[in-house]
Amino acid sequence: MSKLLIQGGKTLSGTVRISGAKNSAVAIIAACILFRGETILENVPKISDVQILLHIMEQLGAKIHWLNEESVSIEVPDQIEYSARYEEVRSLRASNLLLGSLLGRCGKAEVALPGGCDLGPRPMDLHIKGFSKLGATVETKNDYIQAKADHLTGAFIYLDFPSVGATENIMMAAAMAEGLTTIENVAKEPEIVDLANLLNSAGAKVRGAGTDIIKIEGVPELRTPHHTIIPDRIEAGTFLAAAAMTGSNLKLENVISAHLNPVIAKMRESGVIVRPNGSDIYVKGPNELKAVNVKTLAHPGFPTDMQPQIMSMLTIANGTSTIVENLFEERMKAAPELCKMGADITINGNIATVHGVKKLHGASVMAKDLRAGAALVIAALAAEGETEINGLTVIDRGYYQMEEKLAQLGATVRRVD
């Protein structure tokens, strides 16, 4: 098992280029099943979640090749497998996004249910409700979801919750359905807009992405697009939190600062200086952070994917902060590990109370999920002494070349396999 050794207590400096967005890339790669022929995607993060999904696409019959570090060609043949039953599918939550594109393209889809996720139960009821409204019959049997439809017809769908994955899956299934599909109470994350832009560049008619209501006029055929994936707002937010916690002056390149508005607002509230400038963001960590209260909500609320990272930051803020996690039941796994580093955090259900301490100290800790791992990396950069972060594979899922980027900023970090 790989681990990171980080010698903390140093300020960082310099420039870091943010990679393409993981949560956009996985939806957009799955959507490529809708396009017969070769699709070229740019600004693709070469993270393990993307590599696993591309491998699953190959097993379905697509031809994949990386044109360079960040561009990939995905060639989908006329005949493509509709059943994704591989072990890899279970390891990757995002593989459930294949349901919408396979159903939209082949009229049937069979995808292994993602394994027990480390964030708690990950239901699929809203996805299934959407597919059924479009005319598909959907069954869940021995941990597979099977969906099939002789004919997909546009429908009115109201989502009980603005689920990102359900919104994306229904968009993909509806793109070539006959007639108009209206989806209300949809997710408004930037990744939804990126997917809509991809579909429209392929000839789809998707309107309203980024608002509460998306309307899709089905079209008979889609052509192969050429698309650049948006920058990763969560990776960018993670580096903002690193600068905040180490009192560093950093420049982030290749970001869309508007995607980070809820994160930037909270950082500023805590005393961090954040200055967007075109596709860059300048950030300066203050001598002392102020305690703040955080509630995670669907976009444009504060993103749950930044909750562990801001928890880290607040462990050394002046005062007591309260963090309420409203999206996932099991998303406070960074807390006990941060306490091993000297943090003072009390968890009560979905509420974390963080009493700021002067300094954290190094320890041997375990990354239990992707963002909890990122939170430990940030804490290790600020902690006195050396921290050993075990369970690196979860961090590799969502951060491309994390240690290289940190080393470039002056951090003392070493990967040990």
Ligand code: EPZ
């Ligand atoms: C996406 O997951 C992201 N993953 C997650 O990022 C992110 O945390 C989440 O959206 C929320 O923003 C990808 O895009 C690959 P949801 P998703 O459906 O689509 C409930 C990361 O760290 N729900 O918006 O699975 C669900 O239980 C990952 O990058 C239902 O009740 O999230 C949860 O409480 C983690 N029924 C809430 O909605 C459903 O059918 C949000 O889930 C679907 C979801």
